[in-house]
Amino acid sequence: MTSRTPFPSPTPSRIAGNDPDxxxxxxxxxxxxxxxxxxxxxxxxxxxxxxxxxxxxxxxxxxxxxxxxxxxxxxxxxxxxxxxxxxxxxxxxxxxxxxxxxxxxxxxxxxxxxxxxxxxxSDRHPWFVESRSSRDSAKADWYVWADPRPDGGPPNNWLSVFGGSSWQWDSRRRQYYLHNFLTEQPDLNFHNxxxxxxxxxxxxxxxxxxxxxxxxxxxxxxxxxxxxxxxxxxxxxxxxxxxxxxxxxxxxxxxxxxxxxxxxxxxxxxxxxxxxxxxxxxxxxxxxxxxxxxxxxxxxxxxxxxxxxxxxxxxxxxxxxxxxxxxxxxxxxxxxxxxxxxxxxxxxxxxxxxxxxxxxxxxxxxxxxxxxxxxxxxxxxxxxxxxxxxxxxxxxxxxxxxxxxxxxxxxxxxxxxxxxxxxxxxxxxxxxxxxxxxxxxxxxxxxxxxxxxxxxxxxxxxxRRLLRFRRDNPALVKGSITFVENAAPEPGETLAFVRRHGDSAILCLFNLSADPAEFRAGADLSGVIGTGRDRIPLEGHQALFLHIGPGGQALPPAGTGAGLTASSSTGDRTEPRSTSGQSSLT
Missing domain, CATH: 3.20.20.80 (Glycosidases)
Incomplete structure (x- = not known):
């Protein structure tokens, strides 16, 4: 299908300064x-x-x-x-x-x-009003019309999302018209x-x-x-x-x-x-x-x-x-x-x-x-x-x-x-x-x-904190996603993935259960989160974000807490801690 409608280009002032993506x-x-x-x-x-x-x-x-x-x-x-x-x-x-x-x-x-x-x-749209007025009208074929079966029934078994047949009888045209939703919402004929x-x-x-x-x-x-x-x-x-x-x-x-x-x-x-x-x-x-x-x-x-x-x-x-x-x-x-x-x-x-x-x-x-x-x-x-x-x-x-x-x-x-x-x-x-x-x-x-x-x-x-955290971290906006396994013996309802964009990467951990759980780095994260971080406890319904450096090491948390978690730094190690529903996104 090729368009026969000429569309002029907009004025440059309309798009000045915009990121097209x-x-x-x-x-x-x-x-x-x-x-x-x-x-x-x-x-x-x-x-x-x-x-x-x-x-x-x-x-x-x-x-x-x-x-x-x-x-x-x-x-x-x-x-x-x-x-x-x-x-x-x-x-x-x-x-x-x-x-x-x-x-x-x-x-x-x-x-x-x-x-x-x-x-x-709508069935009140002038297009439909004209279409239903006559089989010979200029817009007769702008909607989906069909003849009844020999017994007067609708042409097929299609059903409306809102219940019943998706075909409505029209006595003027003596045909059915298609409506996938309400009878007052006739379907336009995209084949026209x-x-x-x-x-x-x-x-x-x-x-x-x-x-x-x-x-x-x-x-x-x-x-x-x-x-x-x-x-x-x-x-x-x-x-x-x-x-x-x-x-x-x-x-x-x-x-x-x-x-x-x-x-x-x-x-x-x-x-x-x-x-x-x-x-x-x-x-x-x-x-x-x-x-x-x-x-x-x-x-x-x-x-x-x-x-x-x-x-x-x-x-x-x-x-x-x-x-x-x-x-x-x-x-x-x-x-x-x-x-x-x-x-x-x-x-x-x-x-x-x-x-x-x-x-x-x-x-x-x-x-x-x-x-x-x-x-x-x-x-x-x-x-x-x-x-x-x-x-x-x-x-x-x-x-x-x-x-x-x-x-x-x-x-x-x-x-x-x-x-x-x-x-x-x-x-x-x-x-x-x-x-x-x-x-x-x-x-x-x-x-x-x-x-x-x-x-x-x-x-x-x-x-607000989460939206600011997302905006401040390109990995969460336009980065790739790679799911990782929880190698804990009883992983429970944990979800884990890494978001990457350029040299930036964030390990995202979520415990969807109300009960405590533990995340253990498996082979797919070997060496990524650093010594001492291979086992991470997660409280019920806790979310945790950990920054990962270019070489795979865990970085100090420039905003690693989200959902129900904040983080604190002790020397060169980062320890997650619960904050009873508060976030520390910096």
């Missing part, structure tokens, strides 16, 4: 606009509210913000159903408000990435060249407006099988996923199609005209997710980076983290991952993993230390840095269509989308002066920003 190893802070900060008292967060809070985000030490959708939308799926790709929904503000947000973010040194939902639009060019031009609109990149929603859904073949059953679906019929299928024909990389190359060609712009794609979950992430980011001509849902589930073990990262390193070649533990679509990780910890503050610090040490870029979700759990909501408070449909087996996504808490003394957490669109969790108020900001032992302070 800023995204490689960047920490990206996800903002859910509806829940971050309300500026006008209507109970819904907005762009002006986000702009007013950007100094807080910059002070954390992250590199960029990712804004979930704020485009014109009927809000059936809260912005992921777009009716105008090139305008702002009035609930969130205006284009002038967006321009002011961009200017303030750039003044603070923050890049701005926005959600781009290309796979589907006019559709591809129109979507690329919406991307260009925002690049010209100054955005630094895009988070691409449901990247592996862009294409469908043109023959509309039915999916085969998935013989390996785990029992806990059988509550959703969607997981019973091997989705080889309704997504993950071989045409996707061709479109991504065209998208990358457009972004390459805007040096310093970047993409991060959402791949989702499935047995081939890591391979797709590698495919979509390899070669330097498609996505810059991508993430999957592999770390967004219930699994929490050293083996799980090691196997998935190592698998990506094995298949990725020159690809680049972006790791996340939480986002706006899943239960917050402290709730998913709470059964593995006696102290959730320790778990929050440990999780942050692991995430910020992996090779790749990182996405943090608003409130993650406060150690927030999933909010407990009553059924009558739910607004998420996914949760309303699957209740009570699945409670939806509202629990991770409740408003950000800034002021612990305010019943609305300082989010709004009106009635918030979702209730503010009373349990969250004790962890509000103002309650943690001045507390050196808080989760917020720990995130």
């Amino acid at each position: 800023w995204w490689r190893g960047a920490v990206i802070y996800e903002i859910y606009p509806r829940s971050f900060q309300d500026s006008d008292g209507d109970g819904i967060g907005d762009l002006r509210g986000i702009t007013s809070r950007l100094p807080y985000v910059a002070d954390l030490g992250v590199d960029a913000v990712w804004l979930a959708p704020f485009f014109t939308s009927p809000q059936k799926d809260f912005g992921y159903d777009i009716s105008d790709y090139c305008d702002i929904d009035p609930a969130y503000g205006t284009l002038a408000d967006f321009d002011a947000l961009i200017a303030e973010a750039h003044r603070l040194g923050l890049k701005v990435m926005i959600d781009q939902v290309l796979s589907h639009s 060249e006019e559709v591809v060019e129109a979507l690329l031009n919406t991307v260009k609109f925002w690049l010209d407006r100054g955005v630094d990149g895009f988070r691409l929603d449901t990247t592996n859904f862009y294409f469908h099988d043109a023959e509309l073949r039915s999916n085969p059953p998935d013989p390996d679906v785990p029992d806990h996923k059988r509550i959703e019929a969607y997981h019973w299928q091997d989705h080889r024909y309704d997504k993950n199609r071989p045409e996707v990389p061709g479109f991504l190359r065209r998208l990358r060609a457009l972004l390459d005209l805007y040096p310093g712009s970047a993409t991060v794609g959402e791949i989702g979950q499935g047995p081939r997710s890591l391979e797709l992430m590698a495919l979509y980011t390899g070669g330097g001509d498609k996505l810059h980076m991508a993430y999957t849902f592999d770390f967004l589930g219930a699994a929490f073990s050293a083996g799980h983290f090691r196997s998935h990262v190592a698998r990506f390193e094995e298949v990725a070649a020159d690809g680049w991952p972006c790791w996340a533990f939480s986002n706006h679509d899943v239960v917050r990780h402290l709730s998913r993993w709470r059964g593995h910890a006696r102290d959730d503050r320790k778990l929050a610090s440990l999780a942050a230390a692991i995430l910020l040490s992996l090779r790749g870029s990182v996405c943090l979700y608003q409130g993650e840095e406060l150690g927030l759990h999933e909010a407990e909501l009553a059924y009558e408070d739910l607004v998420d269509p996914y949760g309303l449909r699957l209740w009570p087996e699945f409670k939806g996504r509202d629990g991770c989308r409740t408003p950000m808490v800034w002021d612990g003394a305010s019943p609305t957490g300082g989010f709004t002066e009106g009635k918030p669109w979702l209730p503010v969790s009373a349990a969250h108020l004790a962890r509000a920003v103002d309650r943690q900001r001045a507390d050196d032992t808080s989760v917020l302070s720990e995130y």
Whole structure:
């Protein structure tokens, strides 16, 4: 596929002074606009509210913000159903408000990435209104339409992520249209060249407006099988996923199609005209997710980076983290991952993993230390840095269509989308002066920003230290990763790897168990950590970083403590010691 759309180059002033590879190893802070900060008292967060809070985000030490959708939308799926790709929904503000947000973010040194939902639009989008009006309309083939079977049923067995068939009957055209999500979210037809060019031009609109990149929603859904073949059953679906019929299928024909990389190359060609712009794609979950992430980011001509849902589930073990990262390193070649533990679509990780910890503050610090040490870029979700759990909501408070449909087996996504808490003394957490669109969790108020900001032992302070430590050590930002074995007779739930960049190397040690453990250097670290350091005790949920010199010797700690560990020097030896949750990152 080759683009027929002429894209002019941007003005040099737009990219002056930028590192075009800023995204490689960047920490990206996800903002859910509806829940971050309300500026006008209507109970819904907005762009002006986000702009007013950007100094807080910059002070954390992250590199960029990712804004979930704020485009014109009927809000059936809260912005992921777009009716105008090139305008702002009035609930969130205006284009002038967006321009002011961009200017303030750039003044603070923050890049701005926005959600781009290309796979589907709202059924209120003018494109779909015209497409469904007639089989002979100019946009008749802009969406995926199919005739019914002879018995009137849908053309195949494809299922919607949100439940039921992914085909919706339309009486005007007397055909079915495809919707992988809500019926109000019809899928665009990427096999149509006019559709591809129109979507690329919406991307260009925002690049010209100054955005630094895009988070691409449901990247592996862009294409469908043109023959509309039915999916085969998935013989390996785990029992806990059988509550959703969607997981019973091997989705080889309704997504993950071989045409996707061709479109991504065209998208990358457009972004390459805007040096310093970047993409991060959402791949989702499935047995081939890591391979797709590698495919979509390899070669330097498609996505810059991508993430999957592999770390967004219930699994929490050293083996799980090691196997998935190592698998990506094995298949990725020159690809680049972006790791996340939480986002706006899943239960917050402290709730998913709470059964593995006696102290959730320790778990929050440990999780942050692991995430910020992996090779790749990182996405943090608003409130993650406060150690927030999933909010407990009553059924009558739910607004998420996914949760309303699957209740009570699945409670939806509202629990991770409740408003950000800034002021612990305010019943609305300082989010709004009106009635918030979702209730503010009373349990969250004790962890509000103002309650943690001045507390050196808080989760917020720990995130700041870890982010500063990461930024000060290039090995953690852009270095390689090599996993090492724990040669202790009972290694327990320990995770160990070395990050290297040039002459800099850091040994990263983590005890994922609440019980004490010991790390012993094996043959793969022979002579690396020096005499007297071959056995390192680790307390429960402890993280430890040790600098390694060019010759393999252990160096005095210029910031070797993280998570729950600090270090002290005695002569030319470095001894780890527990600090009950505090860090000493210098």
